[in-house]
Amino acid sequence: MQSNKINLLVTPTRLVVLTALFLVVTANATFFAKVTEIYPLGADYLQFLLSVGIVLVCVMALLMALASLVIPTRIVVSVFIVLAALVGFFTDQFGTVIDDVMIQNIVETNSAEARDLLTPGFFLQFLVLGIFPVIAVWKLPFAPAARLTELRYKLQLIAASAVLIVICLYSFSSIYTDFFRRHKPLRYYTNPTFALYSTGKYLARVNTALGDNAFASIAEDAEIAADDDSHELIIMVVGEAVRTDRFSLNNYHRDTNPKLARLNNIVSYSSITACGTSTAVSVPCMFALAGREDYDDARAANTENVLDVLSNVGVSVLWRDNNSSSKGVADRVSYADYRHPELNPVCDDIECRDMGLLSGLQDYVDSQTGDILIVLHQMGNHGPAYFKRYPPEFERFRPACKSEDLSLCTLEEIGNAYDNAILYTDHFLAATIDFLQKNTPRFETAMIYIGDHGESLGEDGLYLHGVPYILAPDEQIDVPLIIWAGESSDIDINSAIAAKDKINSHDAISGALLSLFEVESSLTEQYDKLFTLREE
Numbered sequence: 001m002q003s004n005k006i007n008l009l010v011t012p013t014r015l016v017v018l019t020a021l022f023l024v025v026t027a028n029a030t031f032f033a034k035v036t037e038i039y040p041l042g043a044d045y046l047q048f049l050l051s052v053g054i055v056l057v058c059v060m061a062l063l064m065a066l067a068s069l070v071i072p073t074r075i076v077v078s079v080f081i082v083l084a085a086l087v088g089f090f091t092d093q094f095g096t097v098i099d100d101v102m103i104q105n106i107v108e109t110n111s112a113e114a115r116d117l118l119t120p121g122f123f124l125q126f127l128v129l130g131i132f133p134v135i136a137v138w139k140l141p142f143a144p145a146a147r148l149t150e151l152r153y154k155l156q157l158i159a160a161s162a163v164l165i166v167i168c169l170y171s172f173s174s175i176y177t178d179f180f181r182r183h184k185p186l187r188y189y190t191n192p193t194f195a196l197y198s199t200g201k202y203l204a205r206v207n208t209a210l211g212d213n214a215f216a217s218i219a220e221d222a223e224i225a226a227d228d229d230s231h232e233l234i235i236m237v238v239g240e241a242v243r244t245d246r247f248s249l250n251n252y253h254r255d256t257n258p259k260l261a262r263l264n265n266i267v268s269y270s271s272i273t274a275c276g277t278s279t280a281v282s283v284p285c286m287f288a289l290a291g292r293e294d295y296d297d298a299r300a301a302n303t304e305n306v307l308d309v310l311s312n313v314g315v316s317v318l319w320r321d322n323n324s325s326s327k328g329v330a331d332r333v334s335y336a337d338y339r340h341p342e343l344n345p346v347c348d349d350i351e352c353r354d355m356g357l358l359s360g361l362q363d364y365v366d367s368q369t370g371d372i373l374i375v376l377h378q379m380g381n382h383g384p385a386y387f388k389r390y391p392p393e394f395e396r397f398r399p400a401c402k403s404e405d406l407s408l409c410t411l412e413e414i415g416n417a418y419d420n421a422i423l424y425t426d427h428f429l430a431a432t433i434d435f436l437q438k439n440t441p442r443f444e445t446a447m448i449y450i451g452d453h454g455e456s457l458g459e460d461g462l463y464l465h466g467v468p469y470i471l472a473p474d475e476q477i478d479v480p481l482i483i484w485a486g487e488s489s490d491i492d493i494n495s496a497i498a499a500k501d502k503i504n505s506h507d508a509i510s511g512a513l514l515s516l517f518e519v520e521s522s523l524t525e526q527y528d529k530l531f532t533l534r535e536e
Contacts (some may be wrong), residue, residue, distance in 0.1 A: 006366075007142035009141050009142065010140045010141065010142060010143065011142070011143045011145060011150075011153065012068060012073035012142065012145075012150060012153070012154070013065070013150075013153040013154055013157045014074065014516075015073060015074075015077055015137065015140070015142075015155075016061050016064045016065050016068065016076075016077060016154075016157065017057075017061055017157070018062035018063040019060075019064065019077040019080060019081065019137075020057045020058075021057055022066065022081075022133065023060055023080060023081070023084045023191070023192070024053055024056050024057050024060065026084075026088070026129050027085070027087070027088040027129065027191045027192065028056065028088075028189070028190065028191050029092055030088075030091045030092050030095070030189050030191075031056075031089055031186070031189035031190050031191065032049075032052075032053075033050060034186055034189050035049065035052060035186060036049065038091050038183055038186075039175070039179075045175075047172070048172045048175050051168040051171065051172055052168075053166075054164060054168055055165050055168050055169070056190060056193075058161040058162075058164045058165045058168075059161070059165065059190075059193060060080070060193060060465040061157060061161045062157075062158055062161040062162060062165075063196070064076050064077060064080060064192065065154045065157045065158045065161070066158060068154060069151070069154060073194050074137055074138060077137055078134045078137055081093070081129075081130060081133050081134050081137070082130050082134060083192040083195055083196070083526065084129070084130075084191050084192040085125065085126050085129040085130030085131075085133075086126065086130065087191045087192050087195045088129065088191055089122050089126065090117075090124070091189060091191060093121070093406070093407055093463070094384075094406070094462070094463040094464050095456070095460075095461055095462035095463060095467070096464065096466060097188045097189065097194075097465075097466070097467055097468055097471070098194065098195040098198055099194075099198045099201075099468050099470070100198045100199075100201040100205065101190065101276065101277075101280060101281055101466065102198070102278070102466050103195075103199055103201075103202040104196050104202055104278075104280045104281075104297075105278050105279070105280050106465060107202075107437060108324060108325070108327070108341075109282055110324050110325075112339070112351065113324060113382065114349055116382075116383075116384055116385040116388070116404045117404065118382065118404075119403070119405035120405065121405050121407060121408075122405075138342065142378055144379035163241070175273060185468070185470065185471050186298035188468060188471070195472065196256060205297065205298055208298045213305070214302065214304050215304075216224070216299075216302060216303040216304065217304055218289055218303060218308075218309065218523075219304070219309045219521045219522075219523045220305045220313065221290065221311050221521055221522055222309050222514075222519050222520070222521035222523075223313055223519070223520055223521075224313050224314065224371070224517060224518055224519055224520070225518040225519075225520055228518045229370075229505070230443075230444050230488075231370060231371055231442070231443050231444065232315075232371040232372065232373075232443060232444050232446075232516060232517050233365065233371075233372045233374075233436065233439050233442075233444070233445045233447075234372070234373050234374070234445070234446050234447070234448070234516050234517070235373075235374045235375075235376060235432055235435075235436060235446075235447045235448075235449070236373065236374070236375045236376070236378045236447075236448045236449075236513070237375075237378060237428075237429060237447065237448070237449040237450070238283065238286075238323075238375060238376070238378065238450060238451075238452055238476070239375045239378050239380045239381070239425065239450065239451040239452065239479075239480065240279065240323055240377075240378050240379060240380030240381055240382045240451070240452055241380060241381040241382055241451075241452070241453065241454070241455040241464075241465055242380055242381050242422065242425070242451035242454065242455070242479060242480055243451070243454045243455055243475055243478060243479070243480070244270060244271075244272065244451075244454070244478040244479060244480045245475075245478065246267065246419060246422055247422065247480050247482075248261065249266070249268035249480075249482065250268055250270050250480065253519050254397065254419055256419050256421075256422045256423050256426060257422075257426045258426065259426050259427060259429075259430035260426050260429055260430055260433075260482065263430065263433060263484065265484055265485045265486070265487075265489075266482065266483075266495050267482070267483045267484075267493065267496040267497055267500050267531075268480065268481070268482045268500065269480075269481040269482070269483075269499070269500045269501075269504065269530070270479070270500060270501050271476070271478075271501060271502060271503045271504060271506060272450070272479055272481040272504055272506070273477050273478060273479070273503075273504075273505045273506070274286075274451065274452065274453045274454065274476075274477050274478075274479045274505070274506055275292045275295060275505070275506040275507075276292075276453060276474045277451060277453050277454070277465050277466050277467055277469060277476045277477065278350055278465060278466045279323065279324065279327060279452050279453065279467070280327055281295075281297065281454045282296075282452040283326065283327045283329060283377075283452050284297065284301075284327045284328055284329050285300070285506060286450065286452070286507075286509045286510070287305040287306050287307060287329045287509070288300045288303070288305050288306075288510070289304075289305065289306060289309070289500060289510050289523060290303075291507040292505065292506065292507055297470065300328075301328055304332075305329055305510075306441035306510040306513050306514065307319075307329060307330065307332075307373070307375070308332055308333070308335050309514070309519065309521070310371075310373055310513065310514070310517060311332070311333050313517075313519055314370055314371065314516055315370070315371040315372065315373050316334075316368045316370060316371065316372045316373070317330075317333040317372075317373045317374075317375070318333070318334045318335075318336070318364060318372075318373070318374045318375070319333060319334065319335045319336070319374075319375045319377065320335075320336050320338050320357045320374070320375070320376050320377065321335065321336070321337055321338060321339070321377040322338045322339055322344065322352060322353075322354050322356070322357055322376075322377060322378055322379045322500035323339075323377045323378060323379055323380075323382070326375075326377065329380060330375070338352060338356055338357055339351075339352050339379075340352065343356075343359075344356035344357070344359065345359050345512055346359065347499060348391065350388050351379065351388060351389075352379075353379075353391065354376075354378045354379055354380070354424070354425070354428045355427075355428055355431065357376045357378070357428075358376075358431060358435055361374065361435060362435070362438075362439075365439060371517055372443070373442065373513070373517070375435045376432070376440070378425065378428070380421065380425060380451075381418060381421040381422060381425070381455060383406075383418075383455060383463070383464050383465075384404050384405075384406050384463065384464060385402060385404045386400075386401065386414070386417035386418045386420070386421050387400055387402050387403075387417045387420070389420075389421040389424065390420050390421050390423065390424035391424070394420050394421075394423050394424045395420050395426065396414075396419075396420060396423055397416035397417075397419045397420050397423075399412075399413050399416060400413060400416040400417040400420055401414045401416070401417045402412040402417075406427075406458075406463055407445060411457065411458045412448070415457055417439060418455070418457055429447070429449055429482070432447055433447055433484050436484070437486060440486040440487055440488050441488070443486075443488065444486065444488045444489050444490055445486030445488060445489060446483065446485050446486060446487075446489045446491055446516060447482075447483070447484040448481070448482075448483055448512065448513075449480070449481065449482040449483075450479065450481045450482075450506070450507070450509060451479030451480050451481075452479070453465050453476060453477070453479060454474075454475050454476040454477055454478055454479055455475065455476065456473060456475045456476055457475070459473060459475055460473065462475075462476075481504075481530070483496055483530065483531065488533050490516075490518075490533040491516070491531050491533060491534070492531060492532050492533060492534045493531075495529075495531045495532040496530065499529065499530055499531060504528055504530065505528075507528065508528045508529070508530050509528065511528070511530075512529075512530045515529070515533060516533075517530075518533070
């Protein structure tokens, strides 16, 4: 009996190895699925694929052994198990990649958005692959060992892991060379190692941003043209998770834009790409003056954006938000949170609706003098609970997915719910234009609607958004842009029609806003034009 009891004891180093094996088997299904798409399971690659598994086990064991040199082993393996269970669900269900931008999204998300993702399937997987294994880790009896002896074992494990990694890489060097050179993005799916790396990268970015306290002004030479004696009223609507190809204005086979289609002076652009695949990147990027290629979120957080420039030259700027936040864009202009019934009168048992963003807006306009820019940040098509994004009367396309767990719905049901949400956006945009039309005698009016990023609806097994830009499919990058010009507007509608099918991007938005308010600056000529203004 005593001998059997001793055999049940587990040393810290054995626990690390067992945990590494457990995580490779249970938490990396998507990684191995991606690898076998390129290196099919068969005689040609069987040994290589086995070596990939060994390398991944060794990498995890090495990392956990290193961490356990300063942190108790049970805590280290518990963190790895819990993180792998969390990441594994979203990677396997939605194809989500946990890079540093996704870590930023997680940090900045609000409770309502998070609740939509916490489905019964999530809790079941987290319980089975996260909570139960961690309980087992803390219930296992540890074999006693002297501190120096255990240190020696851990160092031996680190050395052995490193040697095995080198042997595997050397044994299949020609394939690994191809693996690392041409298929580097495969590493994004290793779980939880890439999530840990991404967390470190995100924390480094935050530390850099916090360390750089100098706030930079930009376009200091900006001024409104001296001969501009008219007043502008521009509403910019920032959409959420919307795709160009689901708008009937862009030839989608379903009539998702019935109200906009009946209006005059509407131009829908067909070839606009987003700055990023998540709100945290795309929203500050589209308002930055740097453009996507030069965009850096740490620098953007400490630099004026186009809203600051407009405010500096005398434009009254108001941001109303029914989404997570302005992501720092509106920190220095008037801001109002419309996610709560205290301000938003159009709320039901599910959430506060985008239509509430227009409430009381006439009073605001009447209280201002001079030019006005109003930014309305929609909840739009935020997933996965698309069915929550519209009132019941807008459920035209049926059957619609009525679950946050998209695995319980067919692709048709998911698409129906998504299209219903766009139908509600069509209603909201038409109401926004109606508001502007009522103010046209007093102002030069125009509306710009732009999506922040797109959305995957099951194409190639991907859902939602947030895939790293280098890997992102068109569905997550191509976004709608719609411009409406009031009769009093300076926008040459024919120039907008001529440009509607030209390739362009979020980079053009800042230039369009500066142009609409006739702001003169040395920066204004660097932007591709979405339209030109009529000569007086």
